[in-house]
Amino acid sequence: MSRKWDPPKSSFDKGVGGLALNDVSVDTVATSARYVFEEGPQTEPLVPPIYHSSTYKLKSVDDYLEILEKGGYIYSRLNNFTSDNVQSVLNNLEKGEGTLVFNTGMASTTTALFGFLKSGDHIVINNPCYSGIFDIVKNIFPKFNIEVTFVQAGCDVDEYRKHVKSNTRMLYGETPCNPTMAILDLAEFGKLGRSLENVITLVDSTFAGPYLQSPIQHGIDICMQSCTKYLGGHSDLTAGSLTFRTKHLWQEAIRYQTTFGSSLSPHDASLLLRGIKTLPIRMERHSSNGQKVAEFLEKHPKIEWVMYPGLPSHPQHAVAKQQMKMFGGMMSFEVKGGLEGGRTLVEGLHVIILAVSLGGVESLIEHPGTMTHGPMLMNDEDRRSGGISDGLVRLSVGLEDPDDLIRDLQQALEKVVC
Numbered sequence: 001m002s003r004k005w006d007p008p009k010s011s012f013d014k015g016v017g018g019l020a021l022n023d024v025s026v027d028t029v030a031t032s033a034r035y036v037f038e039e040g041p042q043t044e045p046l047v048p049p050i051y052h053s054s055t056y057k058l059k060s061v062d063d064y065l066e067i068l069e070k071g072g073y074i075y076s077r078l079n080n081f082t083s084d085n086v087q088s089v090l091n092n093l094e095k096g097e098g099t100l101v102f103n104t105g106m107a108s109t110t111t112a113l114f115g116f117l118k119s120g121d122h123i124v125i126n127n128p129c130y131s132g133i134f135d136i137v138k139n140i141f142p143k144f145n146i147e148v149t150f151v152q153a154g155c156d157v158d159e160y161r162k163h164v165k166s167n168t169r170m171l172y173g174e175t176p177c178n179p180t181m182a183i184l185d186l187a188e189f190g191k192l193g194r195s196l197e198n199v200i201t202l203v204d205s206t207f208a209g210p211y212l213q214s215p216i217q218h219g220i221d222i223c224m225q226s227c228t229k230y231l232g233g234h235s236d237l238t239a240g241s242l243t244f245r246t247k248h249l250w251q252e253a254i255r256y257q258t259t260f261g262s263s264l265s266p267h268d269a270s271l272l273l274r275g276i277k278t279l280p281i282r283m284e285r286h287s288s289n290g291q292k293v294a295e296f297l298e299k300h301p302k303i304e305w306v307m308y309p310g311l312p313s314h315p316q317h318a319v320a321k322q323q324m325k326m327f328g329g330m331m332s333f334e335v336k337g338g339l340e341g342g343r344t345l346v347e348g349l350h351v352i353i354l355a356v357s358l359g360g361v362e363s364l365i366e367h368p369g370t371m372t373h374g375p376m377l378m379n380d381e382d383r384r385s386g387g388i389s390d391g392l393v394r395l396s397v398g399l400e401d402p403d404d405l406i407r408d409l410q411q412a413l414e415k416v417v418c
Contacts, residue, residue, distance in 0.1 A: 048273065051080055090276070125150060127150035178204075181314070212324050239272050289405065341416045346366065
């Protein structure tokens with residue numbers, strides 16, 4: 001078998017390009033020798049390789065021009081084989097016409113916002129929303145003369161319709177919403193967007209991910225994911241994605257992505273692709289664990305209320321049942337005792353980890369009023385208008401034994417003084 005093989009040979013060994021080993025110095029060998037495989041049947045690696053190369057070797061100038069016109073690989077800011085692998089898989093999951101991956105979730109969303117909106121345009125967006133996006137629309141958009149109207153997260157889609165104006169160019173929604181877990185009716189939202197001329201609908205689907213819901217299939221123009229969360233699934237990468245309902249939108253967006261320089265690195269693309277392989281079984285466990293934990297919290301005397309789409313008490317439970325396969329691992333709840341009650345709980349846990357982010361295998365908990373949506377990004381009035389109360393807690397339920405999580409919450413809640 002392997003005893004019959006020949007040693008690997010380089011381009012200089014084989015005289016590729018007219019240069020043999022004796023024609024060049026050791027300096028050139030060190031920088032320019034390339035392995036050339038010619039013997040035996042060609043095979044394909046089961047796992048797509050990580051293409052670390054920043055640039056690609058061309059045979060002619062005409063090849064460069066043809067690649068610009070038809071596609072191919074020139075420079076990894078433009079595209080990369082490893083990233084194309086994960087983009088094709090994500091696009092299949094989202095059921096879109098094209099997907100782009102970015103180095104963070106914020107990079108994906110800002111590319112969509114600044115790529116498809118211009119000075120004088122108007123956007124309607126839910127409140128609350130992810131705090132980074134809130135910062136953009138409230139504090140940065142005014143510098144670009146982009147007008148913003150907020151509607152309450154979880155509102156009837158007619159509330160969006162009421163605020164549409166002649167210069168409205170985007171309707172933006174999160175479902176489930178961060179951090180209140182309000183649900184947007186995707187079918188009605190998509191229908192509204194398609195009824196309006198020159199208006200793009202964009203949905204942040206991070207809290208559900210493509211295994212639990214498919215915004216594109218409901219007619220949404222752009223679906224955003226923070227792939228850092230459930231898609232990566234292991235808290236070891238940052239990434240984002242945009243999936244488009246039409247090829248035209250994808251072609252518009254890739255121009256902005258490549259110019260802004262926000263493409264995903266090939267190493268992180270490989271990690272993301274690996275995470276996606278276990279997405280279905282992880283989401284099923286997140287969902288079953290989430291349901292058990294939510295039911296426990298809803299019955300606890302020190303909890304005012306729980307917002308989890310799988311509970312019949314959730315105001316949009318019926319909508320969630322229609323558009324979600326399962327209900328995921330995200331929830332928010334109000335701890336009695338206000339600010340001190342919430343802080344006592346999140347600081348008193350042993351299994352569940354106090355940390356921002358979500359969607360990983362470990363359960364994570366945070367206090368939005370002082371952390372993700374705290375004073376650094378939102379003032380008291382901003383939080384009140386978004387329904388972010390002092391005792392609100394956000395919990396990302398992981399893959400641990402749900403009974404261990406419940407016992408951990410029980411012992412921490414015993415420390416809360418109402």
